[in-house]
Amino acid sequence: FNPPADGIGLDGLQRGWAHIERATRGGSDREARFNMMGASMQGAMAFQKGLGCVHSLSHSLGGVDPRLHHGTLNAMFLPAVVSFNASAESIQKENRLNRMAQVMGLASGSDIPEAIRDMNARLGLPTGLAAMGVQRGQFDQIIVGALADHCHKTNPRIATAGEYAEMLGDSL
Incomplete structure (x- = not known):
């Protein structure tokens, strides 16, 4: 619970998007x-x-394969993690996804x-983890690292x- 961080985050999302x-x-x-630059500062x-599952997965996979860029990994994982988090009590109670959608100019x-x-594609980012050379055989190692990561519990x-x-598969 941190209302100032919520407001700062929403404004940063609108600015960045x-x-x-x-x-x-x-x-x-x-x-x-x-x-x-402002959006980056607000994100920080x-x-x-x-930072949650996005960073737990990115930290872990970046440790498994250090040639992979952390920010690009975050972009690959974000859609699957947003979908996963949609059913979280705090997300629903505070109508967070619809508030985010509003500042992004989306209907819902x-x-x-x-x-x-779609934004990732327009920016020329990889289409998914497979395009970055990640294989299903790496999932177990990535999962162990994600579960142990300090962001997991947040x-x-x-x-x-x-x-x-499932999130890894959705991001492949």
Whole structure:
């Protein structure tokens, strides 16, 4: 429970979502880059809420295969983790996904995972973990690391090994 972090996070999401494409198109758009800097700072301030399954999975996979970029891994895992967290009591009680969707210009919180996948594609990111060379045979090792990661317990819904396997499969 951290209302200031929630507000900062929502504003950062709106700022980042509105400017990331312009900021990554060559780098000469100073307004877009300035807003991405602000969104990045706001994201760091919202870390007080915890980083959850996205980072548990990214930390673990990055340890298994250090050539993989942490930020790209976060982008690959985010749609599956958003879907997983949708049923969390705190997410539903506080209408978080619909509030996020509103600042992203989406009709509903259920649209967020696909919107993130679409944004990833527009940004030229890999289509999934398989495109990054990750294989199902690595899942057990990734899951062990994710369960032990310090971010695991900060997720709004605590994942089991089986649920991590589902998120990995959805991100493949």
